[in-house]
Amino acid sequence: MRAMRPFLSLLSLLKALPTQCLEKLRSPSKTHNNSILPNTRQFLAAGKSGVVYGIDPERVLKEFHDGDGGEIERRVYQRLGSHPNIAKVLNTRTDGSIILERGTPLRTICRASSANEIPILTKVHWLRHAAEGYQYLHARDIIHSDIGCNNLILTGEDHVKLIDFEGCSIDSGPAGSCYEWFSYCPSMPRVSRRTDIFAFGCAIYEVLTGRPPYYELETSDDPYKQVEELYANQHFPDVTNLPLGQLIRSCWCGDINSMSEVIQELEAFRTRPLR
Numbered sequence: 001m002r003a004m005r006p007f008l009s010l011l012s013l014l015k016a017l018p019t020q021c022l023e024k025l026r027s028p029s030k031t032h033n034n035s036i037l038p039n040t041r042q043f044l045a046a047g048k049s050g051v052v053y054g055i056d057p058e059r060v061l062k063e064f065h066d067g068d069g070g071e072i073e074r075r076v077y078q079r080l081g082s083h084p085n086i087a088k089v090l091n092t093r094t095d096g097s098i099i100l101e102r103g104t105p106l107r108t109i110c111r112a113s114s115a116n117e118i119p120i121l122t123k124v125h126w127l128r129h130a131a132e133g134y135q136y137l138h139a140r141d142i143i144h145s146d147i148g149c150n151n152l153i154l155t156g157e158d159h160v161k162l163i164d165f166e167g168c169s170i171d172s173g174p175a176g177s178c179y180e181w182f183s184y185c186p187s188m189p190r191v192s193r194r195t196d197i198f199a200f201g202c203a204i205y206e207v208l209t210g211r212p213p214y215y216e217l218e219t220s221d222d223p224y225k226q227v228e229e230l231y232a233n234q235h236f237p238d239v240t241n242l243p244l245g246q247l248i249r250s251c252w253c254g255d256i257n258s259m260s261e262v263i264q265e266l267e268a269f270r271t272r273p274l275r
Contacts, residue, residue, distance in 0.1 A: 036055050036061065036099075040055055040056065041053040041054070041055060041061065042054035042055075044060065047164075047166075047177075048166075048167070048176065048177060049064055049065060049069050049070070049073075049166040049167070049176065049177075050062055050063050050064040050065055050069055050070070050097075050166065051063050051065075054102060055099070056102075057102065058101065058102055058156075059090060059099050059100065059101065059102050060099070060100050060101075060102045061097060061098075061099055061100075062097060062098050062099075062100060063095075063097040064096060064097065064166075069096065069166070070096050070097070070098065070166065072165065072166050072167070072168055072170065072176060073098070073164075073165045073166040073168075074092070074098070075170060076142055076165040076168050076170065077089050077165065079140055079142065079170070080136070080137070080140060080142075083133065083136050084129075084132075084159055084161075085129050085130065085132050085133030085136065085159060085160065085161050085162060086133055086136070086161055086162050087100050087101050087103070087153060087155075087161045087162065087163045088100065088101045100163070101155060101161075102153070102155075103153030103154050103155040103156070103161060104153060104154050105149065105150055105151075105152065105153055105154075106126065106130075106149040106152040106153070106154060106160065106203075106207060107148075107149035107150050107152075107206070109154060110123075110149060110206060110207050110210050111210050111211070115210050116210075120208075120243050121270060123207050123208065124244070124266055124269055124270050125270075126152075126154065126160045126207065127160075127203075127204055127207060127244075127266055128263060128266045128267070128270075129159055129160035129161070130152050130160050130162065130200070130203070131200065131259050131262045131263045131266060132259075132263060133160075133161065133162040134147065134162065134196060134200065134259045135258070135259035135260055135262075135263065137162070137168075138193050138196070138258070138259055141170065141171050141172070142165075142168050142169070142170055143168060143169040143175065143191050143192060143193065143195070143196055144162070144165070144167075144168055144196055145167050145168055145169055145175035145176070145177050145178055145179065145191045145195075145196070146164060146167050146177045146178070146179055146180070146199075147179065147183065147196050147199035147200050147202075147203060148179070148180050148183055148199060148202070148203055148206075149203050149206050149207065150180070151163050151164045152203070169191050172189070175190065175191040178190065178191060179195070179199050180199075180202075180212070181218075181223045181224045181227060182202060182212040182213050182214055182215070182217075182218075182223070182227055183198070183199040183202035183203070183212070183213075184198070184199065184227075184228065184231075185198050185228070185231040185232065185252070186228055186231070186232050193257075193258065193259075194254060194257075196259075197251050197256050197257075197258075197259065197262065198251055198252060198254075200251055200259070200262065201247070201248045201249075201250075201251025201252045201256075202252075204244055204247065204248050204251070205237070205239065205242070205248050208242055208243060208244065209242070213227075213236070213237045214226075214227050214230065214237060231252070234253070236249065236252050236253075243269070244265075244266075244269060247262065247265045247266070247269075250265075
């Protein structure tokens with residue numbers, strides 16, 4: 001009979017997280033999805049396509065830089081519809097901006113001082129949610145093109161969900177963005193299911209260790225170039241002693257061909273008996 005492993009409930013996790021993380025996971029308010037109270041915007045992030053503001057504990061507003069901005073993100077959401085591992089669009093405003101459900105980025109959680117207290121099975125649970133979201137994208141001919149812990153959120157429903165689709169490639173079309181400096185291996189075509197899977201291996205690494213691959217190069221003059229050269233020559237961080245180390249390396253070496261294979265490996269790890 002297989003031993004049962006402890007699983008961290010959302011309540012236990014919340015107790016372990018810093019106060020600033022908890023503010024985003026509190027009980028839902030009664031605010032209408034389209035209403036934004038004056039002077040309530042909190043700057044959260046900015047990127048190539050737009051700016052994201054927190055407007056209350058349950059919602060964020062994403063504004064695009066120009067009138068045509070947001071077209072790809074809206075097309076992606078139209079194709080995807082509803083899925084438990086895709087952040088919900090709560091409203092589209094007349095100016096083209098969108099209101100989305102809010103959560104805490106996995107990067108914030110996994111880099112917190114309390115991250116070491118999170119059981120491995122909880123992290124595997126989160127990674128499976130993410131993998132199921134990416135599998136859903138790929139099945140609909142969408143490449144995310146910017147997979148990473150910054151684009152995965154944990155919601156109050158204890159679901160990990162994908163965010164930020166403005167840089168996606170649809171039907172093999174051009175991608176508006178391309179991964180973070182530590183999660184891209186030069187490839188032809190530039191983005192594909194394979195590059196998404198490679199980047200997901202980097203996300204697994206960050207969830208487990210609290211830092212990205214080759215984090216020590218981040219402050220160097222050109223980390224993009226240095227890391228791309230290392231990856232192109234099949235030089236990767238040592239993952240021998242990491243849980244899921246073999247899966248990470250398989251993602252990096254191109255031995256994994258689909259997100260369904262990733263899900264199978266995560267499930268096999270989850271059901272493996274304790275030693």
